[in-house]
Amino acid sequence: MATQASISLAQTGAVQFLTDPFQRALAHWNHERLSPCFPDADWQKRLDRDTRMLRLEGAFIEELRAEVANEAAAAPTDVEGFIAWFEALQESGPGQGDPLFPWIEQEATFDQLRWFMGQEAAGEAGFDDLVAMTQVKMPALPKLELARNYWDEMGRGNLKGMHGPMLQVLIETMKIEAEIDSTVWESLALANAMTAMASTRRYAWHSVGALGVIELTAPGRSAATAAGLRRLGFSERERRYFSLHAVLDVKHSEDWNREALRPLVSEDPRRTTAIAEGALIRLKAGARCFERYRQELWNGSAAAD
Template sequence: MRAIDESTQAPLAPAALQLRLTRFNRGRLLPARPDEVDPLARIEDELVMRQLEAIWLEQERAAVARRAAAAPTDARAFLAWFEQLKEQGPGQGDPLFPWLAARAGAEAMTWFLTQEVAGEAGFDDLVALTQLRMPKRAKLELARNYWDEMGNGKAVGMHGPMLEALVQELDLDPDPERVCWEALAVGNLLAGLAFDRRFAYHAVGALGAVELTAPGRTAQVERGLRRLGISPAGRRYFQVHAVLDVKHAEAWNREVIEPLVRSDPRNARPIAEGALMRLRAGARCFERYREVLGV
């Protein structure tokens, strides 16, 4: 299946598709008022966009299906399989990040961060969507994770504003029309999985993969920012995630993934697919970034 442009019935190019999905996801996340939106036009647009999204998500799923099918369905064995993705999953150990830590200049780092900010889907909102009607044990851990993202009730500790501080310091302009489609696809993938309850367990796997694999990369980005003289406030988002995500991953694996597979072994397959889909999307980004930056 390929995403189709409804106006021409022609397959959409990846860049055009991801730009449309990015606009769609912003629209369905931002608060609005009834007098600002034509309800019928919105429903018609949503039908088209959700069809495009569904076709694309199935393509992404098909790309990892064989590897995901090899994941065990015993809870302990599955958890071991999942945790090894930190070393053996798509994109892990990519040479981009040691280069960012030790060699990237200010222009290259700014370009990289612009891509990353453009693809940011808002982890807090994604967790909130994923936890809907989940079993009690998993729901409680997702709530704890969300509360950490919210700075445990203190604005100064909220993760979103930490990233915004870096955006302001470097004057980043993450205009989706001027960034790589691969970066947009990361955010669109996570949003699509979290919004569609058919992919609820995929979202668990995808978000769990982020927590599992992010610390090493964020630590290297933070080292690069420090080397380039970025302020402590500008680096804080990456400092926090280099440490906190290690604890988040341990709790996510213990309290969410293992119990979900133990309660129903059929959950192993979609969790595995979601994790691999997210890691594959990240690997696709890293490859494109290295191509642009000459790494």
């Protein structure tokens, strides 16, 4: 039903993409279209619907690109200059140093952290799947790095080491029911943007930048969240997902920048702008989430839910 509403908006030309109705509709569509299913007699109608939604999704990403275009265009196009610019995003990028995470580490109550985790879980696009979609037809060296990253996400073939189930342990412990309709639109928009970039080949270089900047910036946030969980008495097993990413993503980022970004930029300097746009899109989406989370958590409304 939400998808039909978004299609109607598109037909009237009244779409505003950073809005609750559109992001909720897009999230429901992404969940449906990416889930394994069976053929049915309505496949042509579904294809027509998907075509309309793909146009909307494309317009959404173009809106996000326009938001960061000037900043991304200023990124250096030589290899050393670009890597230095990219790595500086860890300190100077949108959303970095947000006061939300020291607060989570030092002050958040169980109920507040539970609400935060519910938002993060429902808006999680699945790093493993995003990497898998992004690596399609990539040049050999970057493809190998994405493959190594994916293998780590998969626990190197060990179910107990898979990152997704690690997070699920915490979600089940906290009795979180992660649902699209109870998630703020900013979190949905982040997941929707990541899904769009990874699943659409014209944004493949953008996805490389967005995924790389996650690896670059996640360790500090993960460490703060793990510390908050420890303070509230969660076991090592329950906080393992965040403890692991606080350490592992440091190496992942170094490897990503060396084995994926460097060869891609060396081969074609034009890719720097797309990679930069993807990184900035992801950081700005995260910054919007952090601001909304603070509003909900610090004014007490989230704890009351």
